[in-house]
Amino acid sequence: MAFESNGTGIARLLGQEGAGTLLGIALRIEDGLPVSTLDHLRRQVGDRVFDRAIPHATARRLRRRGGRLSATTGERLYRLAVVYLHAMRIYRDDASAAGDFLLAPHMMLRDMVPIDVAVGGSSGRDAVLEVLDGLEQSLSA
Known part of the structure; x- marks a missing residue:
């Protein structure tokens, strides 16, 4: 399954296909996502990433x-x-490689675990995205 890293892909991953756009997702988050989102996202990202x-x-x-x-x-x-x-885009839909990246301490994040940094806040998310972008550039060079 090829993952799209845009509003549609994010909505699909969260089980909110009807939201469609980033604004639609933001409004649903503000209104409160259904609890079923937990299980849907767990199935999509796997137990080890979700549980962390x-x-x-x-x-x-x-x-x-x-x-x-x-x-x-x-x-x-x-x-x-x-x-x-x-991460799935960078690692060409290899869930194991994406999970390994997200769960292993990374020197560009002061040896912190990327998923811990990312879920802590938007600036942390951006720091992890910056590391992933750097990996993508080095892989394509």
Whole structure:
């Protein structure tokens, strides 16, 4: 499955195909994504990446509570989706290689784990995207 790192690809990864655009996704996050987004995203990115970004106990608690996710949790899932899609593009849809990158400490991130940096905030997400862009340039050279 080829992943698109745009609004459509992000919406698909989050199970929000009807959102379509980045604005549509932002509005859905603000309104509260359904709790089912957790399981949908887990199936898409795999257990090891998802569990690092959203601890198992947290996901279990959110599922039990039901309803809609907070905007803070929705933003965390969004950042996970963005960096995962970008890594999948760089690693040519190789989920194992993308996961390995996201879960291994990286020297360009002061030996921090990329997924930890990315889900922590938008500036962290941007730092990981910058490292991925650098990898892409070195791979294409």
